Amino acid sequence: NAGVTQTPKFQVLKTGQSMTLQCAQDMNHNSMYWYRQDPGMGLRLIYYSASEGTTDKGEVPNGYNVSRLNKREFSLRLESAAPSQTSVYFCASSEVREPTGRGYTFGSGTRLTVV
Amino acid sequence: AQSVTQPDIHITVSEGASLELRCNYSYGATPYLFWYVQSPGQGLQLLLKYFSGDTLVQGIKGFEAEFKRSQSSFNLRKPSVHWSDAAEYFCAVGQTGANNLFFGTGTRLTVIP
Numbered sequence: 001n002a003g004v005t006q007t008p009k010f011q012v013l014k015t016g017q018s019m020t021l022q023c024a025q026d027m028n029h030n031s032m033y034w035y036r037q038d039p040g041m042g043l044r045l046i047y048y049s050a051s052e053g054t055t056d057k058g059e060v061p062n063g064y065n066v067s068r069l070n071k072r073e074f075s076l077r078l079e080s081a082a083p084s085q086t087s088v089y090f091c092a093s094s095e096v097r098e099p100t101g102r103g104y105t106f107g108s109g110t111r112l113t114v115v
Numbered sequence: 116a117q118s119v120t121q122p123d124i125h126i127t128v129s130e131g132a133s134l135e136l137r138c139n140y141s142y143g144a145t146p147y148l149f150w151y152v153q154s155p156g157q158g159l160q161l162l163l164k165y166f167s168g169d170t171l172v173q174g175i176k177g178f179e180a181e182f183k184r185s186q187s188s189f190n191l192r193k194p195s196v197h198w199s200d201a202a203e204y205f206c207a208v209g210q211t212g213a214n215n216l217f218f219g220t221g222t223r224l225t226v227i228p
Contacts, residue, residue: 004158033215042119042205042218043159058215090158103149104216106158 002027006091006107013081013114021076021110023091031094032074033058033104034066036087043090049074081114088112117142119208121219128196129227136191136222138206148189149207149216150180159205165189176200201226 004025013019025032030051035043045058049068063085065077074093078085088111092104120139128134140146147166151159163174170182180191189206203223207216 035218040124040220042220043207044218045215048215092159103151103161103164104159106151106160108156108158 004091004093004105004107006089006110008110009108010111011113013078013112015082015114017081018077018079019081020078021089021091021112022073023075023107024073025091025093025105026072027093027095027105028071029093029095029105030071031096032068033092033094034064034074034076035090035092036060037090037109038087046076046089078112081112083114086112086114117146117208117210117217119206119217119219121204121206121222123222124220125223125225127225127227130198131195134191134193134196134200134224136204136206136224138189138191138219139187140189140206140208141187142208142210144210147209147211148180148182149209150174150178150189150191151205151207151218152176153203153205153221155202162191162204196224196226198226198228200224 007022033048034046044060047066049055052071067075088109090109091107094104118141149164150162153159163172165172165182203221205221206219209216
């Protein structure tokens, strides 16, 4: 089925460990996004990639890095995990840079716990 | 700065009753407005969106929303709620040329039989 695929779905890390969250979309979308969702705070943008080869910081980029590997894939890396990064992470994609067209398509999320 | 407010954290309605979820936004320019729904353990699914034109927008699953510029609101409505509508609902706002959607904090809907 067409959509956004995130891996892994669940992960537990120890403080200081590193990991990469993977995201791939098969809709030929140009733009991709990483959000984190925390209780009572809605979704906040970490990083986005308006098009292949470009990445930019969002609202809460500290402690994260991203790579737009190709048009399909956009990964999020935690170099040294901290308990404050415990969250649910969502990847999303959209056809165009502006929020026009058909809105965002979201993946099913990665639930990350840092202990 | 742009912001989205969903004043109701949690709403409980009886199955078959009508529903209205509130959303207020603060934005300098003409906004693009969205409602998304999130079922437990799932990602967000687009219910409907407003870009321009008719201020009453129809979406999936029998939902509709009305854009009221004078009130800076984009409230979501459904005339008769089904048990399967129990979920969390997010309002979001964007702007042409921007690279981000700003999300509200969400409203959790409980449906009682």
